[in-house]
Amino acid sequence: MKTEIRHPGSFAVARCFLDGGESLRVEAGAMAATSGGVQLQAKMEGGLLRGLARSALGGESLFTTRYTAPAGGGWVDIAHHLPGDVKVAPVSRDRALMLTRGAWIASSEGVEIVTKWGGMSNLIGGEGGFLIRAEGDGDVVLGCYGAMDVVELAPGETITVDTGHLVAYDETVKSDLRRAVEGKTIQSLKSGEGLVFDFTGPGRILTQTRNPSALISYLTAELPFKTA
Numbered sequence: 001m002k003t004e005i006r007h008p009g010s011f012a013v014a015r016c017f018l019d020g021g022e023s024l025r026v027e028a029g030a031m032a033a034t035s036g037g038v039q040l041q042a043k044m045e046g047g048l049l050r051g052l053a054r055s056a057l058g059g060e061s062l063f064t065t066r067y068t069a070p071a072g073g074g075w076v077d078i079a080h081h082l083p084g085d086v087k088v089a090p091v092s093r094d095r096a097l098m099l100t101r102g103a104w105i106a107s108s109e110g111v112e113i114v115t116k117w118g119g120m121s122n123l124i125g126g127e128g129g130f131l132i133r134a135e136g137d138g139d140v141v142l143g144c145y146g147a148m149d150v151v152e153l154a155p156g157e158t159i160t161v162d163t164g165h166l167v168a169y170d171e172t173v174k175s176d177l178r179r180a181v182e183g184k185t186i187q188s189l190k191s192g193e194g195l196v197f198d199f200t201g202p203g204r205i206l207t208q209t210r211n212p213s214a215l216i217s218y219l220t221a222e223l224p225f226k227t228a
Contacts, residue, residue, distance in 0.1 A: 001108040001139055003088045006077075012086040013079045014141050016106065018069035024076055025113070026065045026106040030143075032077040037070035064113075078106050080143025082212060087148050089140050089168065089206065096171040097140060097204075099132040102212070103167050108138035133171070142168060146210030153201025161197050164211035170203030 001024060002017045013032060016024050028042070042063045067076045080086055081102070091097050091111060098116070107113060116133040134140045142148070144167050151159055153173065162180075169175070176198045199205050 003139065003141065005086055005088070009085070009147070010083045011079075012084070012143075013077050014086045014088070014105070016076045016078065016108075016141070018067070018074055018076065020069055020071040020073050022073075023066050023068045023109050024106055025108075025111075026067060026076065026078055027104060028063050028065060029081070030078045030105050031065065031067070032079050034067060034076045035069075035074040037072070038074045038076060039068045039070070041066045041068075076106075078141060080105055082143070082145040082215075084144045084146045084208060084210065085148035086141060086143050087150070087206070089134075089142055089150075089204070090138070091134050091140055092137050093135070095203075096133055096135040097168050098171055099134060099140075099142065099168045100166050101132075103142050103144065104132050104134070104140065105143045106141040107134060108140075110138035111136045111140060142206065144206075144208035144210075145212045145215065146208050149207045149209070151205045151207070153199065153203055153205060155202045157201040159199050159205055161199065161205065161207055162211070163195050163197060164213045165207045165209070166197060167206040167208050169199060169205045172201075173203035173205065174200040176200075 001022065004015045004017070006013045006015055018024060018038075031040075034040075042065045069075075078086075086105065089097055104113060112135050114133050114135065116131055148167060153159060163177075177195055178198060180194060180196050
């Protein structure tokens with residue numbers, strides 16, 4: 001699979017080019033358009049139990065859609081449900097990628113999407129105790145809210161990321177959760193920063209410049225009840 005990012009930025013679209021007979025797994029509702037002859041089939045990948053785990057625990061749809069190109073090849077346009085970047089992240093058998101809720105849009109053949117317990121730190125951090133693990137060999141298409149940054153951490157190198165701005169990270173990266181202001185919960189809340197992750201390399205960290213939870217909080221406060 002080859003992928004071209006069209007309209008990069010706030011309204012990015014990924015066009016995935018498929019060879020004849022090649023398939024692409026896509027999050028339900030993410031397809032914008034396809035070339036002629038591309039066949040689609042909606043199913044619960046991995047069966048009922050795995051589909052339920054991905055939906056209830058990982059925050060993804062119960063069903064995914066498999067798009068298969070005709071003999072002459074074809075393409076599929078996919079987009080994220082929030083305005084923001086779309087990027088392609090390769091995974092390999094020794095470099096699995098952990099995804100936060102809603103980040104996965106699509107993946108090529110050879111990539112398996114499974115739900116994995118992310119530990120109590122993720123549960124406390126408000127991102128859900130379960131994560132989506134992209135494993136195997138191929139490409140994963142990720143979406144975010146705002147712009148997406150990719151940081152390559154060297155062994156022992158660290159970075160601190162607000163829980164709401166995390167998109168994905170390599171499984172090789174070590175993560176620790178803490179208050180933004182150590183030992184001072186009230187000061188952390190006053191600063192507007194509650195909990196953050198300290199990541200230690202080696203590996204990739206993918207972040208988003210906007211926080212979806214902040215958007216939800218704003219809309220909840222303003223609509224539909226607030227009047228002039």
